[in-house]
Amino acid sequence: MWPVRRIVGESLLAVVFGLLGAGIEALGHGGAVRLVAIGLAAGVLSPLRRVLPATVLLVTAAGSVTFDGLAPLVLVVAWSAGRRIDGVGKAMGVFGLVYVMILGLGILHELPHFSLSYLAFGILGLLVTIVVPGLAGRYWSQRRALTDTLREYNAQLLRERAMIAGQARMRERQRIAQDMHDSLGHQLALIAVHTGALEVDRELTGRQREAVGVLREASVAAMHELREVVGVLRDGTQVPGRGEAAPDPAGAGAVDATVSSRGVAGIDGLVAASRGAGVTVELRGSGEARPLSPTGDHAAYRIVQEGLTNAHKHAPGAPITVELRYEPDSLVVEVANGPAHGAADPGRSVVSGGQGLTGLGERTRLLGGMVYAGPTADGGFRLAGVLPYTSPEGGGPGPVRGVAATTFVDPTGDFREQSPVGLLGEGDPVIDGIGLPRELVKAMGTNTRRSGIAIGCGVAAVFALLLVIAVVVGGILLVGETDKAMIEPKQYDAVKVGQSEAEVRRKLPDGDSLLTRDLDKGAPPVPAGAKCLSLNSAEFGSSWSTTPVFRFCFKDGELIEKKSFEVRN
Known part of the structure; x- marks a missing residue:
């Protein structure tokens, strides 16, 4: 079914050719019936040229010998037939048949007055009105098909390039994950083992043993988080290693993956750990608790974790307030600490990369929220985040549409999953064979642009030569006829x-x-x-x-x- 735009355009074109045909017949003093018949014939043949190009060309060309009103339609029909007839051989056969048929019918029609001058005019006239429009339509159609194929091939190359880039990123993630697992995992395991051994030392006081226990729990939690990050970097959920369960470094048994929650429910654990370190921490809550998306729940946990960490590093001993406010449209997470009691001991300073707040800002931005960090009026510091309950598109609780559950992995349903490739690191080619058509392979040679220009110039030169020949010969014949x-x-x-x-x-x-x-x-x-x-x-x-x-x-x-x-x- 044709679109509405094409239907309207073809209808207007049919009306124009119908009126033009009837007007030309009227100049020849044709009767009313003849005028109506020619107008209807031109109006019907005009849209049919798209469906039956060869048949309409034959009928229109044959009718134009007797009915002058069909002559303007011949140009358009010849151009359309040159575009739509499949195969070079078939097109040459159809145009050759039309050429000979019209020339023969014209000679028969003018037989009483036939002369060599008429034959010369007929040959040149048919060349200009049938062959040249057909060649122009054929060239335009092939150029458009080649352009579309090149555009499709270019899009395919872009997709392949993106797939290769994705594979490179995945391999780099795997390398980073392996380095993190081998280095940080080893160091955290040593900390957990030594703190576990120190915790059972009989010479420690109760206060010291409690502090060592906090250190051991923190190291175990850090190992769990490290394993989660490594799993994300590997773009999977399996814990890095060789698939074995991770034993508790302190020898306390197997570690449950759910021991350390990474959401709003885990904020109580963070507050308890800070209190265990001897810091005054107050946890407040207001509003009716509402569920968040997994990414929003994790972001809330990270905001509190970052706020407590910064308070411990930059304001040791200062009281801390953690507040969770469930507003009508979002959860507000706020961590505020008072002013430091004194200058921090340089010997106890903790290395900081300065990327925590930047990462939080990016994380909340993907959720449609925001993060604020700045000093308070009493000389303390405040970190607050606004986390919407729903995605920016207005959906229910869940991952933001169009955004991955984490910034480290690619979105699901990406085109990289549509083409089967070998395992990472095996070096398999993305596509074994392109399978391009012969015309495209020929056009995509080493001299593609120059060849295309040469072809276009050649066709234009042929058209120009035919027109020059027609004008010169026609002028000579016209002078002789005059x-x-x-x-x-x-x-x-x-x-x-x-x-x-x-x-x-x-x-x-x-x-x-x-x-x-x-x-x-x-x-x-x-x-x-x-x-x-x-x-x-x-x-x-x-x-x-x-x-x-x-x-x-x-x-x-x-x-x-x-x-x-x-x-x-």
């Missing part, structure tokens, strides 16, 4: 009635020309028994639709009448 069919008014005045026919004919052209073919239509009656010679006048007529004519009538070997009149074109 000499046979046209005289000046002074030549007409020089001829006198009563002169012998032989003498008059020596002074005048023979009139055997295409230009004198229709000069008898609408002319005055011919004298009885006379034979007349009608010639064109070199002057213009009284209007654009009339042609001045000089007629000489002979009888019994002498000129008995000469007349000057005008006939309609």
Whole structure:
């Protein structure tokens, strides 16, 4: 089914050709029935050229020999047929058949007045009206098909490049994950083992043993978080290693993956750990608790974790307030600490990369929220985050649409998953064979652009050469036809009635020309028994639709009448 735009365009084009065909037939003094028939035929054949290009070309070309109203439609039909006929051989066969058929029908139609001049005009005219539009349509269609194929191939190359880049990123993530697991995992395991051993030392006081226990729990929690981050970097959920369960470094048994919650529920554990370190921490809550998306729940935990960490590093001993406010449209997480009691001991300073707040800002931005960090009026520091309950698109609690559950992995359903490739690191090619069409392979050679320019210039040169030949030959033939069919008014005045026919004919052209073919239509009656010679006048007529004519009538070997009149074109 055609789109509405094409239906409207084809309807208007059919009306234009119908009216144009009827108007041309009206100039030839056709009857009302003939005008209506030609108009309807042109209007019907115009849209059919898209469905039956070869058939419509044959019918329109054959009809144009007898009906002049179909002549304008031939140009459009030939161009359309050149675009839509499949196969070069079939197109050449159809256009060759049309060319020969029209030329033959034209000769038969003009057989009483046939001449070599008519044959030459017919050959050149058909070349310009049928062959040239067909070649132009064919070239335009092939150029468009090649352009579309090149565009599709370019899009395929872009997809492949993105797939290769994704594989490179995945391999780099795996390398980083392995380095983190081998280095940090080893160090955290040593901390957990030593703190576990120190915790059971009988020489420690209760306060010291409690502090060591906090250290051991923190190291175990850090190992769990490290394993989670490594799993994310590997783009999977399996804990790095060789698939074995991770034993508790302190020897307390297997570690449950759910011991350390990484959401709002785990904030109580963070507060308890800080209190265990001897810091005054107050946890407040307001509003009715509502569920968040997994990423939002994790972001809330990270905001509190970052706020407590910064308070311990930059304001040791200062009281801390953690507040969770469930607003109507979002959860507000706030961590505020008072001013430090004194300057921090440089020997106890903790290395800081300065990337914690930046990471929180990126994490909350992906959720549609925001993070604020700045000093308070009493000299302390405040870290607050706003986390919406729903995604920016207005969906329910869940991952933000179009955003991955974490910034380290690619979105699900990405095109990289649509083409099967080998395992990472095996170096398998992305695509074994491109399978491009022959035209595209030829056009994509080492000299593609130059070849395309050469082809275009060649086709344009052929068109220009054909037009030049047609104009030159047509001009020559027109001059010859004019000499046979046209005289000046002074030549007409020089001829006198009563002169012998032989003498008059020596002074005048023979009139055997295409230009004198229709000069008898609408002319005055011919004298009885006379034979007349009608010639064109070199002057213009009284209007654009009339042609001045000089007629000489002979009888019994002498000129008995000469007349000057005008006939309609």
